[in-house]
Amino acid sequence: xxxxxxEVIYTPESLVRNPVKLVQSMFQDLMAARELAWRxxxxxxxxxxxxxxxxxxxxFIPPILAGIVFIFLHNKKVVDFGDVGMPYAVxxxxxxxxxxxFVESINSPLQVVNSAKPMLAKINFxxxxxxxxxxxxxxxxxxxxxxxxGAIVIYFDxxxxxxxxxxxxxAILLVLLGIIIGLLLTxxxxxxxxxxxxxxxxxxxxxxxxPVVYAPPTTYPYSLLASANxxxxxxxxxxxxxxxxxxxxxxxxxxxxTILLMILFAGWLIYRLAMPIIIExxxx
Amino acid sequence: xxxTTLIVVENLSKKFCRSLKRSLWYGVKDLxxxxxxxxxxxxxxxxxxxxxxxxISFELKEGETLGLIGPNGSGKTxxxxxxxxxxxxxxxxxxVRGQMQxxxxxxxxxxxxxxxxENIYINASVLGIPKSEVDKRFDEIVEFSGIPEFINSxxxxxSSGMVVRLGFAVAAYLNPDILLVDEVLAVGDEGxxxxxxxxxxxxxxxxxxxxxxxxxxxxxxxxxxxxxxxAPDKCQxxxxxxxxxxxxxxxxxxxxxxxxEKICTGTDNVAFHTINIHSQTLRPGxxxxxxxxxxxxxxxxxxxxxxxxxxxHETFWHYQATNKTYDRKLAIHEGEGSLDISxxxxxxxxxxxxxxxxxxxxxxxxxxxxxxxxxxxxxxxxSSGANFYDVVFDDTAHAVHxxxxxxxx
Numbered sequence: 001x002x003x004x005x006x007e008v009i010y011t012p013e014s015l016v017r018n019p020v021k022l023v024q025s026m027f028q029d030l031m032a033a034r035e036l037a038w039r040x041x042x043x044x045x046x047x048x049x050x051x052x053x054x055x056x057x058x059x060f061i062p063p064i065l066a067g068i069v070f071i072f073l074h075n076k077k078v079v080d081f082g083d084v085g086m087p088y089a090v091x092x093x094x095x096x097x098x099x100x101x102f103v104e105s106i107n108s109p110l111q112v113v114n115s116a117k118p119m120l121a122k123i124n125f126x127x128x129x130x131x132x133x134x135x136x137x138x139x140x141x142x143x144x145x146x147x148x149x150g151a152i153v154i155y156f157d158x159x160x161x162x163x164x165x166x167x168x169x170x171a172i173l174l175v176l177l178g179i180i181i182g183l184l185l186t187x188x189x190x191x192x193x194x195x196x197x198x199x200x201x202x203x204x205x206x207x208x209x210x211p212v213v214y215a216p217p218t219t220y221p222y223s224l225l226a227s228a229n230x231x232x233x234x235x236x237x238x239x240x241x242x243x244x245x246x247x248x249x250x251x252x253x254x255x256x257x258t259i260l261l262m263i264l265f266a267g268w269l270i271y272r273l274a275m276p277i278i279i280e281x282x283x284x
Numbered sequence: 285x286x287x288t289t290l291i292v293v294e295n296l297s298k299k300f301c302r303s304l305k306r307s308l309w310y311g312v313k314d315l316x317x318x319x320x321x322x323x324x325x326x327x328x329x330x331x332x333x334x335x336x337x338x339x340i341s342f343e344l345k346e347g348e349t350l351g352l353i354g355p356n357g358s359g360k361t362x363x364x365x366x367x368x369x370x371x372x373x374x375x376x377x378x379x380v381r382g383q384m385q386x387x388x389x390x391x392x393x394x395x396x397x398x399x400x401x402e403n404i405y406i407n408a409s410v411l412g413i414p415k416s417e418v419d420k421r422f423d424e425i426v427e428f429s430g431i432p433e434f435i436n437s438x439x440x441x442x443s444s445g446m447v448v449r450l451g452f453a454v455a456a457y458l459n460p461d462i463l464l465v466d467e468v469l470a471v472g473d474e475g476x477x478x479x480x481x482x483x484x485x486x487x488x489x490x491x492x493x494x495x496x497x498x499x500x501x502x503x504x505x506x507x508x509x510x511x512x513x514x515a516p517d518k519c520q521x522x523x524x525x526x527x528x529x530x531x532x533x534x535x536x537x538x539x540x541x542x543x544x545e546k547i548c549t550g551t552d553n554v555a556f557h558t559i560n561i562h563s564q565t566l567r568p569g570x571x572x573x574x575x576x577x578x579x580x581x582x583x584x585x586x587x588x589x590x591x592x593x594x595x596x597h598e599t600f601w602h603y604q605a606t607n608k609t610y611d612r613k614l615a616i617h618e619g620e621g622s623l624d625i626s627x628x629x630x631x632x633x634x635x636x637x638x639x640x641x642x643x644x645x646x647x648x649x650x651x652x653x654x655x656x657x658x659x660x661x662x663x664x665x666x667s668s669g670a671n672f673y674d675v676v677f678d679d680t681a682h683a684v685h686x687x688x689x690x691x692x693x
Contacts, residue, residue: 277372
């Protein structure tokens with residue numbers, strides 16, 4: 001019996017010139033990448049924790065430390081963070097925890113791709129797997145941090161309803177936003193280490209431009225920090241749903257999510273086209 | 285075996301840049317042209333670039349094996365990586381029919397901290413083997429790797445050979461239409477290499493088209509139907525496997541005779557003026573002859589002569605002995621004379637080497653003469669595909685000796 005052989009053709013021409021085939025192959029590879037992505041995520045997570053004594057505690061330490069600093073500043077009235085609509089300690093802890101998840105997800109794609117360089121250089125596997133794996137790992141980080149969020153809510157005796165669980169939806173979108181930013185940075189970041197260095201600086205700066213530890217400003221132009229900053233809608237929505245059980249910026253979240261998905265596709269396309277070129281440059 | 289052509293490579297070329305900074309910058313430029321859709325075949329080299337793969341064309345049919353040989357850094361792996369779709373060609377076109385599997389690296393994706401067991405699943409997944417399939421064959425894989433007692437230890441406690449064993453055991457369960465094998469098996473021990481080669485032979489029988497990279501000419505000769513010789517400056521396809529292997533070996537002949545060493549040429553009393561290695565075609569049973577003509581002002585009894593024919597880097601010898609080995613008493617007489625040495629029935633093991641001749645005074649109290657002279661043997665491919673070296677001294681070797689004779693005074 002003669003089996004049907006698939007045919008692949010490699011030429012120097014840009015793949016953009018045949019968009020139908022390009023998009024087709026993208027989705028084919030996405031399907032093929034699922035199991036590998038899961039395996040890589042499990043590998044990286046178990047590798048990370050097998051060599052560690054404190055293990056999961058490391059997920060809690062940074063947001064708790066940051067939270068404590070801001071609660072101290074607030075309680076001593078060193079800085080006025082405005083009316084946050086909930087106990088400030090809860091506001092700060094939940095904010096810094098979510099922020100931490102976001103920052104980790106920005107770094108994740110580039111970290112995963114950089115550590116997979118030897119594999120990329122020698123094996124043809126669906127490249128999408130790396131990004132999905134980065135997403136899974138960030139989601140895992142978020143789930144772990146959700147335990148901390150639950151502990152905070154219980155400790156501060158917040159009256160929560162079942163609706164509060166829905167905070168996870170905007171929280172996942174927040175992580176996805178981080179992954180997309182990371183994905184856009186990956187092609188250049190895999191070539192130049194300047195990119196990951198600048199992410200470090202940039203995220204610290206962004207922390208203060210985002211209403212994480214202060215109430216979202218309402219007066220123009222400062223209100224832009226809450227509306228034009230892509231991080232704010234998701235972070236605030238997650239915090240409001242968790243603590244207050246309400247959402248006051250639903251339209252903004254929906255608009256931002258739509259834009260997010262479009263950028264995700266663009267980022268994916270760029271990443272995919274860039275991969276063979278990057279692989280050529282990162283390996284002898 | 286059918287006539288289905290699985291790989292068609294047409295005028296394939298690939299550029300490479302040696303400078304890292306420049307290479308990265310070209311990467312950014314290529315990225316922009318790829319994204320804008322303006323990227324096409326490029327003829328011109330940018331500053332610092334050269335053609336690592338230059339205008340290669342070949343086809344490979346079902347069940348055929350192409351031996352890809354060449355010195356280190358000649359672009360063999362680059363070629364495999366383009367064929368595997370890891371990087372794009374700069375010129376030309378590749379058509380691949382059927383499922384391709386590349387063994388360019390074994391044990392890809394292994395995490396050193398995790399156990400062999402866990403890593404089998406990861407590696408399989410990287411190669412596109414689903415978990416259900418691994419579950420079914422897990423015991424077979426462990427069995428094939430030959431390291432069942434280490435399967436629950438972290439991979440970082442493995443030796444490099446063990447990592448390769450485990451990696452190959454996973455990859456061996458693939459059944460591709462096309463297999464690319466880079467020099468990955470060399471790390472394993474002999475028993476394991478044999479296992480691997482048998483697996484490759486099995487796939488070949490089943491009709492898998494194979495491109496095999498190896499520095500082991502025996503492996504190449506055994507499996508290949510054709511040879512692609514990839515040298516930095518040329519690339520040649522040989523339908524005759526023996527011819528291809530000989531062309532490869534001739535790349536390593538040191539044509540500039542820089543290995544010629546004259547460590548000691550005579551003393552105040554004894555001058556050596558004629559050193560002759562007879563250049564001729566020898567057949568098994570013939571003698572290999574060296575003669576040293578001298579002029580001496582004294583007589584020396586019971587001298588010793590060491591004769592060795594070693595490989596170029598002295599790692600192996602074709603022949604070595606002294607006159608004492610044969611209980612021969614030799615002397616240097618006052619006046620003109622010559623020392624004639626015959627090596628009977630020489631059987632060289634490879635194509636090049638150096639003849640080392642040392643002459644000592646009685647009891648090795650002083651050295652009278654010590655030269656190392658490069659010699660070349662021409663290989664004659666045998667009918668079975670293996671290479672047998674007939675003892676042939678080619679003309680270049682002779683020319684050097686006559687040349688050096690005039691300088692030797």
